[in-house]
Amino acid sequence: MRRYGPAVLLALVGAAILRVSLLSELYLRYVQAGLRPYLVVSGAALVLLAVAVAVVARGTAVPGADDGHGHSHGPAGPRVAWFLTLPALALLLFPPPALGSYSAEREAAQRAAQGVGTFPALPSGNPVDLALGEFGSRAVYDSGRSLKGRTVRLTGSVTRDGDGTWYVTRLLVSCCAADATTAKAEVRGAEAPPVDTWVTVTGTWHPEGEPGSAEAWPPVVDATSLRRVRQPDNPYEKR
The missing domain is CATH 2.40.50.140 (Nucleic acid-binding proteins)
Incomplete structure (x- = not known):
């Protein structure tokens, strides 16, 4: 599964952008209304790029090796990189609120x-x-x-x-x-x-x-x- 990490991250970010811009009005918490088309295009592009990366990764072996410290490295990067999916997942599930009194x-x-x-x-x-x-x-x-x-x-x-x-x-x-x-x-x-x-x-x-x-x-x-x-x-x- 490690080989699909970049694709998963791209898909989560793209889906989060589409959620706030295409499927709701939440994008208005962050940008002006006129920027909506650019957000939609960016989100869609990221999702398509995730699909392309996943297809390439599927046919590519991941010759990783453990470095003795519990960190396996290779073309897909260290396992710790999976933590990068957490903020993207949080953005998808829990969009930040609009700016308030603070x-x-x-x-x-x-x-x-x-x-x-x-x-x-x-x-x-x-x-x-x-x-x-x-x-x-x-x-x-x-x-x-x-x-x-x-x-x-x-x-x-x-x-x-x-x-x-x-x-x-x-x-x-x-x-x-x-x-x-x-x-x-x-x-x-x-x-x-x-x-x-x-x-x-x-x-x-x-x-x-x-x-x-x-x-x-x-x-x-x-x-x-x-x-x-x-x-x-x-x-x-x-x-």
Whole structure:
């Protein structure tokens, strides 16, 4: 069986990629939706390569020899290489969860000013659904104060500071989870649900500091209602 080790490893990795990209929406925990076709092609290619390697290995003898230390070597490599199948098998059976509160809290609470300016008018009607990234940008950098007097609805997961302050939080990604940054809004007027709970907060913007100042971050929302929701298939916002 040792000769089939590389084929098994390739098949497990390929199957894991196909599981999260072709057979489910789990790939959205790691990369943007536009990368799905590349994942599917990569997974399929790995499975086909595993089949080819297995066919070649079937007709090849494995002239291994024990080295006196319990490690038999040969073209297929040492037996310890079978341990490489364990992370691949774990990825297939237990895909890692999306990034959560720990990742969000690693980012410093203070940001350098990025320059202020006016933003396009918000859609008419209340409440208006906003991504947390857009809400934060308007709250911190909009000199026109387009959020003033508007009721907004924000969805994200719960994070909390040591002093009890809590936030509705979303991670922003450009390509994949590795480049994630944080968008969040401090919530006032509502009791904090458990950390990592997904919620939709409806309320009004509470201005803090001048546009572009350190005091303006993180933005604040005075909650008028709060409800728990399921984590969306895509837990991230596009940056």
